[in-house]
Amino acid sequence: MLVVVLFFLIFSLYLYVVLGGADYGAGIVELFSSRENQQITKKTLYRVMGPVWEANHIWIIIMIVILWIAFPVYYNILVVHLHIPLTIVLLGVTLRGVAFVFRHYDAIIDNTQRVYDTMFTISSLITPIFLGMVFGGLVSGQLMITDDIATTGFYDTYVQPWCNPFSILIGFFFAALCAFLSAVLLIGESDESTAPIYIRKAAIATIVVFIIGLVTFIYGYSADYLFVTGFLANNYALAAMGVSGLLLIPLWITIKKGNKVWSRFFAGLQVFLILLGVLMSHFPTIIITATSAPINLLEAIAPPSVINVLGISLIVGGVVILPGLFHLLKSFKMIKILERKA
């Protein structure tokens, strides 16, 4: 059953990165658009994301619940030591969620729309940056796992691990990745007149992702971060990264040809490969600390009785939810595979 639980944990993580990420990215794309394009994006977003965005964001709840049930020690480190960035993430999630709904369900359309738009776009940018910083905090090797906060000090214990150049780079990397995913998604939802907008955005996002990724690697390598050196020393991780890079070629060919299904598939696969690379090189010792050996996810897990029940619940939940979710995504054309060509 542990395998089932791990599968759902990684599955939720992946779907959150892809679906939730594309959702954050939509706000980022809107933020970096001219005013006229902003209005176009806003309308497209409403049509594309409206029916599904709430479902997209439940993956993070599933993830967090799996973590606390099955991996309580791991979860404990996350919530105690990364309290501050997580609180900022929550603030962002709250503000962008309500702004998204307010701007579409406000019965009167007037100047307040601008307030909603600003709230939505700014929090769409900040939230993924801080999510990335949380991940950066886990892997940057600066966490102080200690009961003696008096000696280590507030800043070094609760701020430094996530608020350092490396973690911040990872934050920006994730935000750029979100924008990239969203731009690719939006290309498929636009018509001939608006598609060039998103193709340009996708191109810019690709370059930004590449540059930030490269800088992160160079910085991490030169400063000898275990997360980076471990990644570079793992052939599978390197191979996954390499394939992910090579996929840019078919991705751009399909984008140019206007093949929505395949371009989305390639973009999703690229993210999967990046995630796979990270897991290959570091699983299960995902938390890298400054005070002790890396912390193993599979150490101090919940007793088998808990894992078994959780596994069964997840399977049952999955059977109930996934067909419904698939149908929803299909009905509102997020998935075009089954759509008959006219």
Added chain:
Amino acid sequence: MENLDAARLQMAFTLIFHIVFACIGMVMPFFMVISHYKWLKTKEEVYLQLTKSWQKGVAIFFVTGAVSGTALSFELGLLWPEFMKHAGPIIGMPFSLEGAAFFVEAIALGFYLYGWDKLPEKFHWFTGIIIGVSGVASGILVVAANGWMNAPSGFDYVDGTFSNIDPVAALLNPAWFTQALHMTLAAFTATGFAVAGIHAYQVYKKRKVTLHTKAFKIAITFGAIAAILQPISGDISAKDIAKRQPVKLAAMEAHYETEKGAPLYIGGIVDATTQQVTHKIALPGMLSFLAFGDFNAEVKGLNEFPEDERPNVPVVHYAFQVMVGIGGLLMLAGILYFISLKKKKWSGNAKYWLFFVLLAPLGFIALEAGWIVTEVGRQPWIIHQVMRTKDAVTPMPGIVVSFYMYIVVYTVLSVAVTWLMLRQIKVLNTQN
């Protein structure tokens, strides 16, 4: 402010906020599908207008409930890491099932909101039912986790460690049924009266009387039925607490001394230092009867329990009085509503509508008071007689900062949502 106090206040504040939105998001879909059903049946345009207007309300409240719920799922760990480290695996089951129910709700909501003219009529309507049912299911499941904190079960606790964990037994803890029943009825009562009150105000102001009268009837029917049933559930809860958490019962009633044939105090001012309750109405033997079904039964007083195992008595006592007082009033109002169906003349009277306008906020006040009774009444324990709240709080100092931040953000949100609802009604009233 001490870290523990700040954490408790933040938790209380965010829960108070979340509960309102979650309840409305859970109950309003039922109003919406009834109105939708009437539209499909009668094809009267006013039902369509009402359904579409309510659906916007559902969308706004759902998302506010959802984001504040997401925040809460993190806050449990952010504020109470020691609690979650040990309790997380044990009470994981209700939370994972709740996650599933919530997911179903979000999917159904996506279908419903965006399915107009796209989905087959009946299927579209049915997705509305699923929103309501899965919403209520999530509520019931979350209450299971709270029930467990009051009636911990499904583990052995020896020398500070939890072993032999049985998540199913934890889910089926003894407090679950009574709490879930009481909460579900409370959600229907509070939302029913609140929504009915808003529409009653529109009728009172003579705006679109036909539409608002229909809206009022749908909402008040749910509210009235739930309010009439609630005392039965309250009685079950009281008997259960008398057995399981006698100290909480004693605090609710501000009974310091153990006595046989204990009187029921109504109202009263509690002086915790002198242990006196003044200005009360005492009904002899009634507390013994209500708690144990016997006028002479012995009810344990607060002094039976060590001082450091008692909750804050005045807070629990006053909150309990508010809850029961309002509960009784709303039950009478519910009965009155059903009588008014026979007395057609009443609805022509402005005072009839004003009466329901004034009742609008009461249900939620009672509901919050009820949660204060159960939560403050459980203190100083976070897990009843297993773990103290002060031992569960995060070691990170400065929680007071996030407490203030939540106050500002949630206050602004509450104002914004209220304002949006007013605009919704304004537009509804100007539609043809």
